Amino acid sequence: MRLDISKIKGNLNSQMDVNFDVMLEENDDIEIDFIGPVHVNAVITNTEDGYDIDGSMDVSLDAICYRCLKLFRYHEVIELHDNLNNYEEESGEKVFFNGGNQVYLDGLIRTDLLLSLPSRYLCDETCRGICPDCGADLNVGDCTCNNEPIDPRLEVLKKFLKQ
Numbered sequence: 001m002r003l004d005i006s007k008i009k010g011n012l013n014s015q016m017d018v019n020f021d022v023m024l025e026e027n028d029d030i031e032i033d034f035i036g037p038v039h040v041n042a043v044i045t046n047t048e049d050g051y052d053i054d055g056s057m058d059v060s061l062d063a064i065c066y067r068c069l070k071l072f073r074y075h076e077v078i079e080l081h082d083n084l085n086n087y088e089e090e091s092g093e094k095v096f097f098n099g100g101n102q103v104y105l106d107g108l109i110r111t112d113l114l115l116s117l118p119s120r121y122l123c124d125e126t127c128r129g130i131c132p133d134c135g136a137d138l139n140v141g142d143c144t145c146n147n148e149p150i151d152p153r154l155e156v157l158k159k160f161l162k163q
């Protein structure tokens, strides 16, 4: 979606609120199951360095916990801080249209979001994961495996007995 920024154009330090959704399509470089669009709530400020965008990206996706391997709904509000001119220069993606009166921010949001998302997901800070021996979900209850840490002194003894 193109946003009209003409009302802050030419007025240093003037700001405008923007609210829009970006639909992220799954493709080769995104293997993420997004649930609905990313909601962007931000302020664009006309600065000496171009246009700053500051706000948040509200994202929901289906993730798999790396500890217990369960599918869960990940929802996060991620901070957004970027500069439209710098982004256009660095990425080579065109942001400004119609003589700079309109901006198209989908690419910027997509890039910033992918850089901000975690590389792996945890369903809960307290997730106990699965037992490496029997595969039981330890969040449900303890399994019958003996997962007591082995006493290093006993290890030495075991090696000794094997010889």
Ligand SMILES: [Zn+2]
Pocket (backbone or CB within 6 Å): 065, 066, 067, 068, 069, 070, 122, 123, 124, 127, 128, 129
């Ligand atoms: Zn988990």
Ligand SMILES: [Zn+2]
Pocket (backbone or CB within 6 Å): 131, 132, 133, 134, 135, 136, 143, 144, 145
């Ligand atoms: Zn077990």
